Amino acid sequence: MTIARKGAATAVATIAALSLAACGGGSSDSGSGGGGDKINVGIKFDQPGLGLKEGAKYTGFDVDVATYVAKEMGKTPNFVESVSSQRETLIKTGKVDYIVATYSMNDKRKAVIDFAGPYFVAGQDVLVKSDSTIASPEQMKGKKMCSVKGSTSATTFAEKFPGVQLQQYDTYSKCAEAVSTGAIDAMTTDDTILAGYASQSQYKGKLKVLGKPFSEENYGIGMKQGNKELCTKITAAVTKMISSGEWQKAVEKNLGPAGYKTPTAPTVPSTCE
Amino acid sequence: MGDLLARYDILGAFLMTIKISLAAGLLALVLGTLLAVFRLSPVPVLRAFGSTYVNLVRNTPLTLLVTFAQFGLLSLLNWHLANQSSPTSVADDNFRWGVLALGGYTAAFVCEALRSGVNTIPVGQAEAARSIGLTFTQTLREVVLPQAFRASIAPLGSTFIAMIKNSTVLSVIGVAEIAFLQSRIIDENADQLYTIMAIVALGFVILTLPLGMGATALSKRLAVKR
Numbered sequence: 001m002t003i004a005r006k007g008a009a010t011a012v013a014t015i016a017a018l019s020l021a022a023c024g025g026g027s028s029d030s031g032s033g034g035g036g037d038k039i040n041v042g043i044k045f046d047q048p049g050l051g052l053k054e055g056a057k058y059t060g061f062d063v064d065v066a067t068y069v070a071k072e073m074g075k076t077p078n079f080v081e082s083v084s085s086q087r088e089t090l091i092k093t094g095k096v097d098y099i100v101a102t103y104s105m106n107d108k109r110k111a112v113i114d115f116a117g118p119y120f121v122a123g124q125d126v127l128v129k130s131d132s133t134i135a136s137p138e139q140m141k142g143k144k145m146c147s148v149k150g151s152t153s154a155t156t157f158a159e160k161f162p163g164v165q166l167q168q169y170d171t172y173s174k175c176a177e178a179v180s181t182g183a184i185d186a187m188t189t190d191d192t193i194l195a196g197y198a199s200q201s202q203y204k205g206k207l208k209v210l211g212k213p214f215s216e217e218n219y220g221i222g223m224k225q226g227n228k229e230l231c232t233k234i235t236a237a238v239t240k241m242i243s244s245g246e247w248q249k250a251v252e253k254n255l256g257p258a259g260y261k262t263p264t265a266p267t268v269p270s271t272c273e
Numbered sequence: 274m275g276d277l278l279a280r281y282d283i284l285g286a287f288l289m290t291i292k293i294s295l296a297a298g299l300l301a302l303v304l305g306t307l308l309a310v311f312r313l314s315p316v317p318v319l320r321a322f323g324s325t326y327v328n329l330v331r332n333t334p335l336t337l338l339v340t341f342a343q344f345g346l347l348s349l350l351n352w353h354l355a356n357q358s359s360p361t362s363v364a365d366d367n368f369r370w371g372v373l374a375l376g377g378y379t380a381a382f383v384c385e386a387l388r389s390g391v392n393t394i395p396v397g398q399a400e401a402a403r404s405i406g407l408t409f410t411q412t413l414r415e416v417v418l419p420q421a422f423r424a425s426i427a428p429l430g431s432t433f434i435a436m437i438k439n440s441t442v443l444s445v446i447g448v449a450e451i452a453f454l455q456s457r458i459i460d461e462n463a464d465q466l467y468t469i470m471a472i473v474a475l476g477f478v479i480l481t482l483p484l485g486m487g488a489t490a491l492s493k494r495l496a497v498k499r
Contacts, residue, residue, distance in 0.1 A: 111463075111464040112464045149445075149456050152461060163360075166447070169446065170444070181348060183349075184348075
């Protein structure tokens with residue numbers, strides 16, 4: 001941090017003073033020559049294990065990927081919160097340069113933005129209390145299932161396993177709380193998000209992921225359409241992260257505590273469409 | 274746009290908004306009138322109760338009230354308002370607690386709108402009513418409240434318009450109204466963000482504009498000529 005600060009100070013003192021407030025804690029920019037060159041990166045602020053803001057500290061797998069990519073480009077990430085429903089808008093209006101926030105690549109989204117990646121393949125799974133008798137999604141018939149409004153997880157689940165009662169809240173934290181108190185039987189979304197909650201200190205040992213994913217979600221890094229240069233750079237960075245072993249380390253560090261088995265790394269296409 | 278209307282039950286979601294608004298509006302009107310009577314009554318305990326309720330509820334964010342009803346009362350204390358063996362118990366519980374929270378919240382504003390209406394009536398009228406032998410209840414029912422409601426129509430209209438829009442807050446506990454459906458459509462159709470917002474905005478204008486115009490017209494027609 002001090003080195004980054006000094007670098008910026010030599011460049012333009014006033015800008016350095018201004019940017020101190022926005023200086024992300026998770027960034028370590030010591031190696032690159034650009035110094036305080038900032039790049040705006042969208043992440044989730046409320047997902048443990050993936051993108052979580054605690055005070056001025058950012059932790060999670062997405063944060064690690066975002067930081068690695070920024071570092072490869074010689075820049076310091078300036079983290080911006082990107083809630084699911086606002087991701088496309090943030091990109092289109094240029095508020096962020098790229099987004100790493102459990103962003104599933106699909107055709108609807110590809111129509112408005114570009115994706116680099118996938119950098120991770122997740123699957124939809126179910127989280128229950130550790131002492132729950134539910135062992136597979138099929139046993140959810142007549143039970144209560146929680147998910148987040150606006151996400152496709154709940155409707156997908158109800159279509160695949162009919163007879164389940166859906167409760168949808170505005171945040172995953174509320175679902176996790178309701179499952180841990182027993183008010184709701186289970187919650188469903190991507191296994192990465194579930195693993196993140198199960199590894200949180202207050203839920204450790206209380207919640208478990210079934211480990212029977214029934215869908216495939218390709219997480220990509222979202223960016224403005226037509227920026228081939230940026231896309232190529234990000235793709236190269238992700239490929240390097242995977243081949244260097246940093247990717248593996250990041251997965252184990254962030255999602256390992258929940259007993260989440262590290263999946264094989266996805267093959268990143270070498271070119272940008 | 275036609276494609277969205279065909280794929281999603283937008284009308285059904287608006288119907289849910291209307292259902293919430295009607296139920297919560299009725300509750301707010303009844304509870305609000307009762308609170309106004311409490312606040313005007315000569316009994317100190319009732320007055321204290323009325324003003325405590327209004328000040329407490331009016332100054333609390335609706336989101337907090339709705340979340341409290343859901344987590345504090347329903348999840349933690351297990352106060353269910355729906356038959357637990359029914360296959361739609363979750364949705365029913367959400368709807369009923371949501372209506373209760375929204376209605377209870379709006380009641381505080383209805384109470385204050387009515388009280389402002391009461392204040393337009395010269396004290397001499399209530400005094401005259403008492404002096405010809407009417408009881409407190411009779412004075413309220415025959416003389417004060419009918420005039421107060423007339424004078425309150427315009428502020429009540431604003432209160433109910435605000436309530437209809439506030440019904441979107443219930444989406445945080447998963448009541449399947451329009452804001453709830455909106456977030457799902459946006460998630461699945463990121464490319465049509467503005468179309469969706471336009472549809473929802475138009476829907477709300479259709480719901481609230483006649484209400485506002487009706488309230489204004491009615492308040493002019495029924496105004497007490499003095």
